[in-house]
Each structure stands twice: as C-alpha cells, then as structure tokens.
Amino acid sequence: MKYRALELQLNAGKVTPTFITQEQPKLQTDQVTIKVAYSDINHKDFLALNPKSGVLRHYPQIPGIDAAGVVVASNQAHLPLGQKVLITGFDLGISWPGGYAEYITVPAKWVVKLPTNLSLAMAMQYGTAGSTAALSVQALLAQALPKQTPLLITGATGGVGGWALAILKHLGYHHLTAVSRQAAATPYLTHLGAEQVITPDALKTIPAKPLQKQRFGGVIDAVGGDLLAAILPQVAYGGRIALSGNTGGNQLNTTTLPFILRHVQLIGIDSVYYPASQRQAVWQKLATSFKPTTTTLACTKIDFQDLAATLPTFNTNKPTGRYLIQF
Numbered sequence: 359m360k361y362r363a364l365e366l367q368l369n370a371g372k373v374t375p376t377f378i379t380q381e382q383p384k385l386q387t388d389q390v391t392i393k394v395a396y397s398d399i400n401h402k403d404f405l406a407l408n409p410k411s412g413v414l415r416h417y418p419q420i421p422g423i424d425a426a427g428v429v430v431a432s433n434q435a436h437l438p439l440g441q442k443v444l445i446t447g448f449d450l451g452i453s454w455p456g457g458y459a460e461y462i463t464v465p466a467k468w469v470v471k472l473p474t475n476l477s478l479a480m481a482m483q484y485g486t487a488g489s490t491a492a493l494s495v496q497a498l499l500a501q502a503l504p505k506q507t508p509l510l511i512t513g514a515t516g517g518v519g520g521w522a523l524a525i526l527k528h529l530g531y532h533h534l535t536a537v538s539r540q541a542a543a544t545p546y547l548t549h550l551g552a553e554q555v556i557t558p559d560a561l562k563t564i565p566a567k568p569l570q571k572q573r574f575g576g577v578i579d580a581v582g583g584d585l586l587a588a589i590l591p592q593v594a595y596g597g598r599i600a601l602s603g604n605t606g607g608n609q610l611n612t613t614t615l616p617f618i619l620r621h622v623q624l625i626g627i628d629s630v631y632y633p634a635s636q637r638q639a640v641w642q643k644l645a646t647s648f649k650p651t652t653t654t655l656a657c658t659k660i661d662f663q664d665l666a667a668t669l670p671t672f673n674t675n676k677p678t679g680r681y682l683i684q685f
Contacts, residue, residue, distance in 0.1 A: 363459035364665050366406055368417035373407045375666040383463050390466050391431035392443060396482040397422050397457040397662075399681035400517070401605070404672040406451070414452065421669075423450050423630075424485040425457030426478040427685075434466045442472035444481040444641070446489055447630040458665060460685060470637050473645035483657050483680055484644055487517025490629040491578070492640050492648055494518070494600035495525050497625045498576045501598065507575035508533040510589065511552075515543045515678045517655070518580040518602055520550060524650040526578075527551025535574070537561070537585070543678055550653050562588045568613040569620070576600075583607030595620045602627035655679040 365378045385391055405411040406421045414421075426444040429437050437443065448468045450456050455463075472481060484492075498509070509526060513519035514536035526534055527550065536552035538544075544555045558581075563570060566587075572594035579586055579599055583606025586599070590612050593599060601624060616622040632640070656679030660668050665683060672681070 359461075361460040362662075363420045363455070364422075364662075364669075365418045365420050366414070368409055371409065373409055373417065375407070375669050377666060382461055385431050385433065385463060387433050388466055389463050390429050390434060390437050390443075390469060391461060391463045392425065392427045392445075392469075393430045393461055394425050394427040394457060394459060394685050395478045396426045396685065397683040398424050398482045398485040398487075399669065399672055399683065400424065400486050401672075402486075403451065403458075404669065407670060416453075419451075420455040420459055421451045422457030422459070423447060423452065424482060425450065425462055426472070426481040427462075429469075430461070431463075432466070437466055437469060437471070442478060443469045444472055444478070445469055446486045447632070458662075458683070460662075467634050470641050473638075473642050475649070476641070476645035479682065479684070481641075482682055483655065484521065485517070485680070486629055487680065488521045488644055489632075489637075489640055490518045490580075490602045490627060491521035491525060492644050493627050493629055493632065494522055494578045494602055495529070495648065496640070496643075497600040497627060498578065498598050501596075503576060505530045506533060507531070508535065508573065510535045510537065510574040510577045510579075512537040512558075512578070512585060512589075513580035513603065513605065514538050514547050514550075514552065514555070515540055516580060517680050519578065520547075520655045520679060522578040523547065523550040523552060524653050524655065525648045527653065528648070528650040537581075540678075546656065546678055550655070558585050558588075561585065561592065567591060568615040572597075572620070579603070581606040583609065584611070586610060587612045590616045590622065590624075593620065593622045596622075598623045598625055600625050600627050602629070657682050659684055
C-alpha cells in the first residue's frame with residue numbers, strides 16, 4: 359500500500375520539504391506499523407532543515423520526532439491491531455523515517471501504549487516537549503520540595519517550559535517565576551501558573567559573583583548557556599536544576615562554588631533515549647497526576663498537507679506554545 363510522507367531533500371546545499379508517495383516497507387518480526395493521526399513540530403524538526411545543524415547526517419529523510427496513531431500491522435501480542443499508541447524520540451525522524459507520514463513502521467520497543475485518560479491529539483500536544491517537562495518536574499520532586507518553594511522556569515513560552523509551568527501549578531506550586539524575553543506573553547504565562555514573569559537580563563548581575571542571594575529552591579532550564587551560568591549562583595542550598603536544553607549555547611562558564619558550598623545539583627534531562635521500560639509510567643503521569651485540569655498550552659493546529667509550507671517558517675513565525683499536525 360502506498361502512502362504520503364514529507365521528505366527533506368538536499369540539493370546544492372539547500373534542504374527542501376517535499377511530499378512523496380512510497381510503498382510501505384515489509385514488516386519485520388520486531389516491528390509494528392502505525393497509521394499516524396497526529397504529530398507535532400519541535401525545534402529539532404526545524405533544525406533538520408539546516409544541513410549544518412548536525413541533526414541529520416543523511417538526506418533525504420522523513421522528519422518528525424513524534425507521532426501518535428493506531429496500530430494497523432503487528433507481530434507483537436502486546437500491541438494488537440487497533441491499539442492506540444505514541445512514539446517520541448529514539449531515532450524517529452533522525453536516522454529512521456519519522457512521524458511526518460501517513461504511516462510509519464517502527465521497532466515495537468519504541469512504542470508506548472496510549473494511557474486511558476489521554477487522547478491521541480493530547481499526546482502530541484505534549485510530545486517530546488511534554489515528556490521532557492514531566493521528566494524535569496520528576497527530577498525536582500525526587501527530593502522533598504515543599505509547595506512554598508520558589509521555583510524558576512526558563513524558556514517558558516516554549517513547549518518544555520510551558521508544560522513545566524502548567525504541571526507545577528497543577529501540583530500546587532504557586533511561587534513560580536517564568537523567564538521570557540516576550541513582554542506580550544506575560545498574561546499567557548500568568549495563566550499557565552507564573553506568579554511573576556522576568557526577563558533573562560533580570561537574572562544577570564554585573565559584575566557576576568560566584569555566590570549570590572539564594573532566590574530559587576529549584577530550576578527547570580531549557581536554555582542553558584550564559585543564562586544557566588547566571589542562575590547557578592542564585593540557587594538555594596540543596597536546590598536542584600533540571601537542564602534539558604541548550605538554545606542558549608553549549609558552553610557553561612561557572613565555578614564549583616554553588617556545587618561544593620551550597621550542595622546545588624545540576625541534573626541532565628534526556629527524553630530521547632530515556633529507557634523504554636520506564637516511559638509508560640511517565641506518560642501515565644501525564645495522563646493523570648501531572649495532567650493540568652484548568653490550564654493548557656496554546657496550540658496551533660495545522661493540516662498535514664500544509665506542513666511543507668509551515669515547517670520552514672517555524673522559527674520566524676513560531677507561536678507561543680505548540681504546533682499540532684493533524685492527518
């Protein structure tokens with residue numbers, strides 16, 4: 359059976375999203391075929407348009423690091439026909455044909471059964487961003503974290519920061535400070551749960567000092583770089599920083615003092631290769647205890663047929679919140 363997919367094609371140094379039609383591959387014993395109902399757009403998907411980004415090593419490739427849909431072919435007893443499922447991360451859309459296709463055939467071990475209280479659309483409103491936010495919140499909650507603890511969330515208008523903000527509010531945390539350069543986003547971030555919204559510059563002191571006033575008991579950071587360097591001296595004794603992104607840069611110019619004098623812990627969050635055996639539990643939380651009941655992220659819905667035109671504009675026209683692709 360033939361199906362449509364969006365393929366990234368490289369010609370003369372330029373990557374062009376192009377719709378193609380191709381045959382489904384033969385199903386191997388350790389694979390399942392899924393009819394995709396929804397996908398999303400992540401920053402990583404956009405970066406794949408740049409051959410110098412390092413996201414993709416080979417072109418052409420079908421991108422899309424997330425997908426949700428229904429099993430239509432399977433050799434796996436635990437993934438029968440009709441089972442609703444989702445996939446985030448692993449090599450999907452990187453070295454394996456991704457979610458920007460009407461059908462995907464993938465290793466069964468990558469697949470997560472859709473929790474009962476979660477729709478396919480909501481699974482992709484979460485996507486990699488939501489699962490990363492859940493892992494970040496989980497890392498902070500691994501030690502006692504009283505509800506009155508002041509917490510800092512960076513990149514709050516994006517998917518990871520936005521979901522972290524909404525989840526923490528849902529869990530009863532009220533002293534939440536969101537970081538954003540977008541002044542116009544303040545009402546939206548307040549709606550998600552922020553008690554106050556500050557700019558990155560508000561966290562920087564001149565001259566910088568290795569230890570400063572202890573302002574935050576925990577941090578969820580999707581930015582890294584110089585912003586993280588400015589935050590570290592302001593984390594309270596025993597505080598944790600869950601770091602999941604590097605949009606602010608890969609370098610971290612800091613000292614050892616916050617770690618050895620204030621017992622600050624910097625915890626790396628990886629959702630791409632997070633163990634398959636533990637993913638179901640994370641998504642169960644996103645469907646139940648972590649699922650915000652009064653707030654949700656802004657979401658822009660687009661049809662799959664419009665994706666070739668939309669994907670290249672993601673970085674310049676990116677709305678607050680998430681992009682949901684419907685098939």
